[in-house]
Amino acid sequence: xxxxxxxxxxxxxxxxxxxxxxxxxxxxxxxxxxxxxxxxxxxxxxxxxxxxxxxxxxxxxxxxxxxxxxxxxxxxxxxxxxxxxxxxxxxxxxxxxxxxxxxxxxxxxxxxxxxxxxxxxxxxxxxxxxxxxxxxxxxxxxxxxxxxxxxxxxxxxxxxxxxxxxxxxxxxxxxxxxxxxxxxxxxxxxxxxxxxxxxxxxxxxxxxxxxxxxxxxxxxxxxxxxxxxxxxxxxxxxxxxxxxxxxxxxxxxxxxxxxxxxxxx
Amino acid sequence: xxxxxxxxxxxxxxxxxxxxxxxxxxxxxxxxxxxxxxxxxxxxxxxxxxxxxxxxxxxxxxxxxxxxxxxxxxxxxxxxxxxxxxxxxxxxxxxxxxxxxxxxxxxxxxxxxxxxxxxxxxxxxxxxxxxxxxxxxxxxxxxxxxxxxxxxxxxxxxxxxxxxxxxxxxxxxxxxxxxxxxx
Amino acid sequence: xxxxxxxxxxxxxxxxxxxxxxxxxxxxxxxxxxxxxxxxxxxxxxxxxxxxxxxxxxxxxxxxxxxxxxxxxxxxxxxxxxxxxxxxxxxxxxxxxxxxxxxxxxxxxxx
Numbered sequence: 279x280x281x282x283x284x285x286x287x288x289x290x291x292x293x294x295x296x297x298x299x300x301x302x303x304x305x306x307x308x309x310x311x312x313x314x315x316x317x318x319x320x321x322x323x324x325x326x327x328x329x330x331x332x333x334x335x336x337x338x339x340x341x342x343x344x345x346x347x348x349x350x351x352x353x354x355x356x357x358x359x360x361x362x363x364x365x366x367x368x369x370x371x372x373x374x375x376x377x378x379x380x381x382x383x384x385x386x387x388x389x390x391x392x393x394x395x396x397x398x399x400x401x402x403x404x405x406x407x408x409x410x411x412x413x414x415x416x417x418x419x420x421x422x423x424x425x426x427x428x429x430x431x432x433x434x435x436x437x438x439x440x441x442x443x444x445x446x447x448x449x450x451x452x453x454x455x456x457x458x459x460x461x462x463x464x465x466x467x468x469x470x471x472x473x474x475x476x477x478x479x480x481x482x483x484x485x486x487x488x489x490x491x492x493x494x495x496x497x498x499x500x501x502x503x504x505x506x507x508x509x510x511x512x513x514x515x516x517x518x519x520x521x522x523x524x525x526x527x528x529x530x531x532x533x534x535x536x537x538x539x540x541x542x543x
Numbered sequence: 544x545x546x547x548x549x550x551x552x553x554x555x556x557x558x559x560x561x562x563x564x565x566x567x568x569x570x571x572x573x574x575x576x577x578x579x580x581x582x583x584x585x586x587x588x589x590x591x592x593x594x595x596x597x598x599x600x601x602x603x604x605x606x607x608x609x610x611x612x613x614x615x616x617x618x619x620x621x622x623x624x625x626x627x628x629x630x631x632x633x634x635x636x637x638x639x640x641x642x643x644x645x646x647x648x649x650x651x652x653x654x655x656x657x658x659x660x661x662x663x664x665x666x667x668x669x670x671x672x673x674x675x676x677x678x679x680x681x682x683x684x685x686x687x688x689x690x691x692x693x694x695x696x697x698x699x700x701x702x703x704x705x706x707x708x709x710x711x712x713x714x715x716x717x718x719x720x721x722x723x724x725x726x
Numbered sequence: 727x728x729x730x731x732x733x734x735x736x737x738x739x740x741x742x743x744x745x746x747x748x749x750x751x752x753x754x755x756x757x758x759x760x761x762x763x764x765x766x767x768x769x770x771x772x773x774x775x776x777x778x779x780x781x782x783x784x785x786x787x788x789x790x791x792x793x794x795x796x797x798x799x800x801x802x803x804x805x806x807x808x809x810x811x812x813x814x815x816x817x818x819x820x821x822x823x824x825x826x827x828x829x830x831x832x833x834x835x836x837x
Contacts, residue, residue, distance in 0.1 A: 308822040310756035311774050313718045314796065328760055331580045333714040350760070355580040376754035377836045380826035556763050604759040627782035650785055650811070682767045682788035689786060706779045708786065710757050722777055
């Protein structure tokens with residue numbers, strides 16, 4: 279992390295080395311015992327200490343540290359500043375106690391790591407963040423809607439935009455209903471990458487003889503019984519199309535239908 | 544102010560060193576507090592008939608106690624340090640009192656003034672009682688207590704092998720392995 | 727959280743014999759002056775110091791435990807004195823900065 283970030287995290291005052299704040303440090307060493315600093319400190323570290331003396335700065339210098347933070351509001355004597363200036367070291371002063379100072383820098387590191395992870399994920403658009411598979415039975419009206427409800431719940435937990443979740447839920451529900459009405463059984467795949475949510479409903483069933491016709495609003499092959507239940511208004515595929523960013527339909531009569539629905543994040 | 548049930552806090556905290564000097568000839572001991580960054584221990588020096596050697600510079604601090612209710616302040620700048628009795632001399636009055644008090648879950652520390660002045664003018668017992676009260680207010684006294692005793696109880700000062708509560712060797716470039724008795 | 731519970735969670739080794747007690751807050755310093763001036767009763771005191779006068783210092787401010795960091799060897803006389811005073815002395819292989827991170831994750835706050 280860079281020294282400026284540490285300064286800000288610790289609400290610290292710059293005593294020396296304002297021009298060195300862009301320098302980066304790789305490690306943090308918290309100690310008041312200078313012999314330890316010399317024995318165990320690594321180069322390019324920053325020292326957090328309550329020992330406000332020139333010796334602390336000298337020890338940091340000898341261990342090849344980039345600088346020192348005096349905690350608990352302690353003031354080093356003049357010699358410390360002069361030595362730091364002559365040897366290009368940063369001196370910061372913070373009113374925080376050692377525990378709090380360490381915690382804040384730790385949070386800074388975690389925050390940076392978090393950002394790094396997010397950046398890495400953004401650079402790999404196809405990287406799989408989530409992959410789930412579910413099974414459903416055709417004619418199972420009692421459980422109709424259960425899978426789209428589960429998927430909605432999963433996406434909500436991840437924290438996606440509610441409008442996006444609604445689209446996925448609606449499209450998946452329609453697909454689920456088609457399975458319940460026209461197929462024997464199906465596998466439902468949910469995949470999430472940094473750029474895309476994809477739901478695939480792959481069923482074993484009648485298949486769709488004329489996809490284009492099926493895409494027309496109002497066209498329905500629902501049975502009397504199903505209409506009586508309130509389904510089969512023929513809005514299924516058009517509704518799916520309306521809510522997806524990309525829709526691919528593969529179907530084979532007598533075998534089944536595979537719907538690939540993609541939603542851009 | 545006299546009616547105040549004082550609640551004490553430390554104030555005016557100053558970090559620095561206590562320097563211990565011993566005379567090569569007569570074994571007299573001298574101590575003083577300094578805010579110097581790094582007290583020089585080096586060679587001895589002559590003063591009148593004495594030949595002083597700096598034995599140790601120990602990191603410590605000075606403070607006053609202030610009442611948070613009425614702002615009454617009591618200076619403790621005459622406190623050189625607190626010593627932990629190691630029981631080196633069985634019939635030393637400090638050791639005797641220490642053993643008795645420990646039975647009552649009370650732990651003893653010995654308050655030293657700066658030498659040689661404190662030999663003539665020790666820290667008044669009322670102040671030590673105040674210090675005792677202060678440290679006890681920072682803990683659950685149903686578990687254990689602290690009692691601060693005056694160093695004048697120690698009959699043979701140069702023979703005392705107690706440990707002062709202060710830091711030695713913080714600035715040293717090499718780890719300090721041994722702490723020698725200072726008195 | 728008590729000393730023993732905390733010790734188990736962050737993988738500390740108990741060196742002295744002591745009475746378990748609740749932990750409240752963490753104080754980090756290698757200088758006994760800082761401890762005497764600033765530590766509070768019940769604190770965990772993190773330090774690399776191992777000389778036996780850390781025991782009367784710990785006792786004076788009534789810390790719940792002294793944790794020696796950095797994998798330092800604690801001399802027998804320090805451990806013995808601590809056991810006598812019923813003060814917990816524990817040790818960690820981690821450097822101070824890293825142990826703080828772990829204690830923070832347990833939800834422990836500053837002194």
